[in-house]
Amino acid sequence: MRSRSVNWSTSDANHADLSGKTRATPAAANIVKTQSFADDDRSSDSNIHGEKHSHDRSKKNHEEEKSNENQNQNQNDNTGFEFQKGSMHSLGSSQYSYMGSRGRELSESLFSKLVHAKLAFLALLLNVSILYCLVDLRSEHGLGLNFAGDIFNQAGAVIFEIWMHVTHQITEHALNHGESAFFGYLLTQKDGFSLSVLGYSHSGIFEKFHFAEKLSIRSKARKLLSRMSYISMYHYLTVFLSIFASTGISSEPYYESKGTLNCLEYGQDNVQVDRGWPNIEVEAGISELLFGTALGYLRSEEADLEKTTFLMSPQLIDIANDGTTIKGSGFTTDIKSTCECSSGLSVQSLINAGINQVKASIISQLALQSVDLSPNLISYLEHHDKIVNITTVLVGSDVCGGTNQTSPSSPVCTTTISNHHFATIRVVYMTDGTPASIAIKKTDLLETLEEADIQWLYVAFRNLLGGDVTAAYLPPTFPGTINPLLWWTTPNLATISPTLLEAGLETTYSILARGAMQRSYSTQGNTCTSSVISSTSTVLKIHETGGIIGLWFVLSQLLVTLISFLFFLPWFISDKPMGPAIKLAEDQNYFMIFLGSNPGVVGGVYSTMDLVDIWSKFDKTVRVGESISTQDDPDCGIIAMDRPKLVVPFSKTKLYQ
DSSP states (O other), X not given: OHHHHHHHHHXXXXXXXXXXXXXXXXXXXXXXXXXXXXXXXXXXXXXXXXXXXXXXXXXXXXXXXXXXXXXXXXXXHHHHHHHHHHTGGGGGOSSOOBOOTTOEEOOOOHHHHHHHTHHHHHHHHHHXXXXXXXXXXXXXSOEEXXXXXHHHHHHHHHHHHXXXXXXXXXXXXXXXXXXXXXXXXXXXXXXXXXXXXHHHHTSOHHHHHTTGGGSOTTOTTHHHHHHHHHHHHHHHHGGGHHHHHHTTEEEEEEEEEEEEEEEEEEEOOSSOOOOXXXXXXXXXXXXXXXXXXXXXXXXXXXXXXXXXXEEEOOEEOSOOOTTOEEEEXXXXXXXXXXXXXXXXXXXXXXXXXXXXXXXXXXXXXXXXXXXXXXXXXXXXXXXXXXXXXXXXXXXXXXXXXXXXXXXXXXXEEEEEEEEEEEEEXXXXXXXXXXXXXXXXXXXXXXXXXXXXXXXXXXXXXXXXXTSSEEEEEOOOSSTTSOOGGGGGGOSSSSSOOTTTHHHHHHHHHHHHHHXXXXXXXXXXXXXXXXXXXXXXXXXXXXXXXXXXXXXXXXXXXXHHHHHHHHHHHHHHHOOSOOHHHHHHHHOHHHHHHHXXXXXXXXXXXXXXXXXXXXXXXXXXXXXXXXXXXXXXXXXXXXXXXXXXXXXXXXXXXXXXX
């Protein structure tokens, strides 16, 4: 019994010695001593109480054994804490392989540096993808997606805004990491740099903007931090651009190809002819059945337009269903009208309204002859280089007021027709199921091609109107209304409105331009591509203003991303480790721990001091590297932040604590 008890105590003491943390403790020696005293007492006891004392001794030995294990465990834990506390400096190593309790190796490879800059590469990828989408959104074809249009009608702007906002946040983090890498580079240089850059890196965006003001004018970091704060603040404010850009996105139907249909296309081939049909009377009748959207993009239909863009579309000569769409060749032409009121129809009155004397004399004579046949459209047609001008006097419209019946006040308008180009046009038809009811519902410009000869359009107008100077009588088609050619100038089909006159007159000349081309342009039978609206796909486009703001946003993001890469560049090309210094700028907790282990660096800072005084204490030149005290040690070193002359560069071959 004695031998087994003594051997157990000795084994426990040896176990504590072999743990590598502590040797046999005094508690273990007390166990051996207690065992000896217990054995002597047992030899003097009576045999009657031998078994009882033996049981008590075994119980006491078990309790002392448990106490001994607890003390050994506490000493082991304390020893481990002392090791962790002693190696606190090793937290600054980023991407380093673990080398045991002696320290860590600062093994910075190019790959590890690139991984550290992963947010900059991600920001570059996201910003380039947004730029690609914006280019497609601003194109004539738009951005096609395999999703139903209803989804983007309801949430398209929100989705794009979230995408742009997330990209902005990632770019901001990339800039912060780039700044930290640059600060780490400055702090590891031979002459060191101001410690205040670490305070700047751990400040919020608005604190950064005012940070440099808290430094001394003589501070070497003031100018640098001031410029960097402008970059950060500018980038922060660009997030609001994403709101305006994303709200400019809209969805349009996607047209899926469904074969071809027979159609008639107009062109400028061979010699121009006059077919003698249609004329103004026919166009007035057709006006009763026309939709404004069938003529292109009319200012009378869309209030935000500054001019009318007339589209001459191909003509269907086949059977179509409701919603049938064809795509073929046509023309696009800009039409712009401006009007002034004259005090009468005399030559001087027309000159005062902006007409030169030659035209005023001719128009005045024709207009005075047409007073009894009002309303009358007096037109003076001219061709100059790539422009066709039509000077119009609308006699008998009463839009300018006045009581003179023999020389009434009349609107004098100048209509400029320009930008005559070949184009690819898409036409959407509507019908109630009968061939006679097929009509154009809408036309869209898909692509603007080469410039067309506007001389053809001038000749076509002259054939339709009957000459260069003409008077066209426009009687109502039924009592109480005005002529259908002027319906887009009136809100009630009865009287012309001054506010609708200019835009409505552009529509009038769009109708006449269509009739003129049908009468005088060359024709050719062809097959036009037929398509229908897809229910599973959509096309996204962006408003012009939204597209410009979006480009401003993404180009700003790309500029900030480029600046981030420039901040990383000195670290990328350096062969000296800088990881601990960079982590000081990135990790606020590590910075505070490191600062606490180097109290001499910022001695004299108290919580009652003003903020300006605190940063004046921090604004001193320091260097981060290996302590000069371990310079001669070939294996181990200590990470230090001190005066530049007391610090040497890090080495890749040493282990650092």
